[in-house]
Amino acid sequence: MKILIMGLGYVGATTGLVFADLGWNVIGYDPNEERLSALARGSLPFYEPGLSDKLKEHGETGRIRFTSDLQKAISECETIFICVGTPAKEDGSADLQYIEQAAVSIGRYMQDDKLVVIKSTVPVGTNEKVAAWIAGAQPSNISFDVVSNPEFLREGRALYDAFHPERIVIGSHQPEAARKVQRLYKGISCPMVLCSPRTAELIKYASNAYLAVKISYINELARLCDRIGVDVRDVAAGMGLDSRIGRRFLHAGIGFGGSCFPKDIQALIHEAHRHGTKLTIVEQAHEVNRTQVRYAIDLWEPAIGGFENKTVAVLGLSFKKDTDDLRESPSLAIIDELLRRHAYVQAHDPLARLPEIYPRTRVKQFETMEGALYDADAVIIAADWDQYAGADWAKLKAKMHRPIIFDGKNMLSGRRLRELGYEYWGIGTNAESIGPDVSCSEHHPERMNSQV
Numbered sequence: 001m002k003i004l005i006m007g008l009g010y011v012g013a014t015t016g017l018v019f020a021d022l023g024w025n026v027i028g029y030d031p032n033e034e035r036l037s038a039l040a041r042g043s044l045p046f047y048e049p050g051l052s053d054k055l056k057e058h059g060e061t062g063r064i065r066f067t068s069d070l071q072k073a074i075s076e077c078e079t080i081f082i083c084v085g086t087p088a089k090e091d092g093s094a095d096l097q098y099i100e101q102a103a104v105s106i107g108r109y110m111q112d113d114k115l116v117v118i119k120s121t122v123p124v125g126t127n128e129k130v131a132a133w134i135a136g137a138q139p140s141n142i143s144f145d146v147v148s149n150p151e152f153l154r155e156g157r158a159l160y161d162a163f164h165p166e167r168i169v170i171g172s173h174q175p176e177a178a179r180k181v182q183r184l185y186k187g188i189s190c191p192m193v194l195c196s197p198r199t200a201e202l203i204k205y206a207s208n209a210y211l212a213v214k215i216s217y218i219n220e221l222a223r224l225c226d227r228i229g230v231d232v233r234d235v236a237a238g239m240g241l242d243s244r245i246g247r248r249f250l251h252a253g254i255g256f257g258g259s260c261f262p263k264d265i266q267a268l269i270h271e272a273h274r275h276g277t278k279l280t281i282v283e284q285a286h287e288v289n290r291t292q293v294r295y296a297i298d299l300w301e302p303a304i305g306g307f308e309n310k311t312v313a314v315l316g317l318s319f320k321k322d323t324d325d326l327r328e329s330p331s332l333a334i335i336d337e338l339l340r341r342h343a344y345v346q347a348h349d350p351l352a353r354l355p356e357i358y359p360r361t362r363v364k365q366f367e368t369m370e371g372a373l374y375d376a377d378a379v380i381i382a383a384d385w386d387q388y389a390g391a392d393w394a395k396l397k398a399k400m401h402r403p404i405i406f407d408g409k410n411m412l413s414g415r416r417l418r419e420l421g422y423e424y425w426g427i428g429t430n431a432e433s434i435g436p437d438v439s440c441s442e443h444h445p446e447r448m449n450s451q452v
């Protein structure tokens, strides 16, 4: 059986390569010619650990190929995965235009039965819409099934997550269609959740929203910690030992970013309103996140005596480590906030490039950390790259005009940095600077490692 993957971004490229690895023949299609031809040349158009090697490997096995001939690809493949983007519209709702385009193409070009699988994150009821769009575009009546199979991978860990999912959710009213999708994942061992398409669609949004709530909860608690001289990392560690709570996603910082949490919680909030109800907890999680960068900058500003005309090194541009994805990156929100306060920014990222929207006289990107830190009045850690955690901060101190570290990811040891002569500020971790009520004398951020 051949599988067609429509949409070759983080999810589509990963899904296609995983199916190739599981032994299926895969064809990839994307209307973005640059993306498609890069993949056809064996070059990954974005950074994702391990994926380039898989692309090379299955370019050689021939189990994946890429085409711009969508009509032929649709007629050749029995199963079609829709992995296109579902960005947020201005009102927060999910923009389904790419889903509709993909569905219409399938309807227009299909000549025999198809199994259409929706992997993109879509609002409840979209499976039904996709079925209607396909049927509406068919020149003659041909049967097909639409199955919901949402994706839960994380960027930076996409391949690992796709091979080791915590669950596979398959939403269908047709047991045979669900079984066919289940068979595609032969070789991957994890719980299978078989449910209705609507349930599957909601499981995806509800999961992302829950994780976002967890992060905003600890971030709001961090704000309280800053006032009462308690270290939020100790609180998170103590809470996390309760297996009903768990340690993960209790890492306070500058808030969550990326292409999914912000857009998905807005889409879920919008859906609730559309159905005459409210998800107030999710709304508050969104609000805390919306204001978290400003909270951090306000918190740190007195330590530097105002950001105006100060030079600030911003380490990390991507929304988290191990990705070059800048979508909704809190780091860019930090740069915007610093510019509003008339600071100069010297940025660094191991992979991501600064977008060309900033005035060059105010914001510059440096190839090295040392370059970004040179003569800076302070450094802000804005993404949790290992390179920053493992840096030789004793040596770097000499490069800076003033040794002040604002740690937006709470990933460095404040105690050690203070011993080196730095002024160190995290978020909700400033107990040592505020008062004597320090419950743990040494913090081990690496031991908590709640993000992985």
Ligand SMILES: NC(=O)C1=CN([C@@H]2O[C@H](COP(=O)(O)OP(=O)(O)OC[C@H]3O[C@@H](n4cnc5c(N)ncnc54)[C@H](O)[C@@H]3O)[C@@H](O)[C@H]2O)C=CC1
Binding pocket: 006, 007, 008, 009, 010, 011, 012, 029, 030, 031, 032, 035, 083, 084, 085, 086, 098, 099, 101, 102, 119, 120, 121, 122, 151, 152, 153, 154, 155, 259, 260
């Ligand atoms: N990025 C992630 O970590 C995860 C994303 N998701 C969801 O998966 C979906 C895709 O996300 P990403 O891969 O990040 O998106 P992306 O933006 O990286 O890639 C989407 C691709 O779809 C292509 N496309 C647009 N219209 C098309 C059409 N008519 N036919 C075929 N391809 C078309 C675009 O050119 C683009 O290359 C979204 O709904 C997202 O919410 C779900 C889990 C994880």
Ligand SMILES: O=C(O)[C@H]1O[C@H](OP(=O)(O)OP(=O)(O)OC[C@H]2O[C@@H](n3ccc(=O)[nH]c3=O)[C@H](O)[C@@H]2O)[C@H](O)[C@@H](O)[C@@H]1O
Binding pocket: 121, 151, 152, 153, 154, 155, 156, 208, 211, 215, 248, 249, 250, 251, 252, 253, 254, 255, 256, 257, 258, 259, 260, 261, 319, 320, 450, 451
């Ligand atoms: O639907 C999606 O696209 C995906 O969204 C997230 O994955 P991703 O956005 O790649 O990254 P995460 O590792 O979840 O981090 C998201 C953001 O939350 C932040 N975060 C995470 C954990 C934490 O404790 N604190 C925290 O601030 C990260 O720094 C990052 O900005 C989910 O983890 C995936 O399961 C889901 O499939």
